[in-house]
Amino acid sequence: MKPKMMVHGSYARTISNPDEVERLLTMGWVVAAPKPKTAMAKRMRALRARRRAEGWTVVTLWMSSDDAVAVKAALLPGETVVQMIIRLVRKQSLL
Known part of the structure; x- marks a missing residue:
């Protein structure tokens, strides 16, 4: 299972255990997406994904x-x- 970022109030932590994720969700925690490291991060990820799909090599x-x-x-x-x-x-x- 891919680790999930869980947020409650001003406290956030990354959880890998699916049982712990379910327990925290029932307690009111929400799953959050980490903010991109730069303003262009989302665009850069999309570009890399597109290039991989087109067969480009790094x-x-x-x-x-x-x-x-x-x-x-x-x-x-x-x-x-x-x-x-x-x-x-x-x-x-x-x-």
Whole structure:
């Protein structure tokens, strides 16, 4: 069971036990949704969900400072890193 945020008065706590959730509901507690961490959080979650559904993949890339300088030097004006990678892969006939 997914933990639920329970609220009563000015006191809130997260409950994982379904029996405890039912007990607190009968005592007047309500299930609450946590507030988004930023004003854009809901939009960002929706965007990530849509991209996952479209088959997008998240890639995290760590590189040395020298490699980062080389990547920045290879970028064309207004080009994103992804666009640069695709351009260079196509140039090498790997796609």
